[in-house]
Amino acid sequence: MKVNCPECKNDIDTSAHSSLSEKQIIECDKCGITLEITGIEGDRVETEIVDEGK
Numbered sequence: 001m002k003v004n005c006p007e008c009k010n011d012i013d014t015s016a017h018s019s020l021s022e023k024q025i026i027e028c029d030k031c032g033i034t035l036e037i038t039g040i041e042g043d044r045v046e047t048e049i050v051d052e053g054k
């Protein structure tokens with residue numbers, strides 16, 4: 001499953017997570033932003049920024 005960072009457009013590597021679910025918090029390894037998964041539809045993952053990082 002691919003999560004696209006809304007900030008830097010990086011494809012966040014989610015292989016560290018065995019599965020993704022709503023309300024899960026993930027971090028962009030490129031810009032350090034914190035995202036919360038707000039919805040999953042098939043292969044599409046909706047996210048919301050919860051912390052802009054440094």
Ligand SMILES: [Zn+2]
Pocket residue numbers: 005006007008009010028029030031032033
């Ligand atoms: Zn990013």
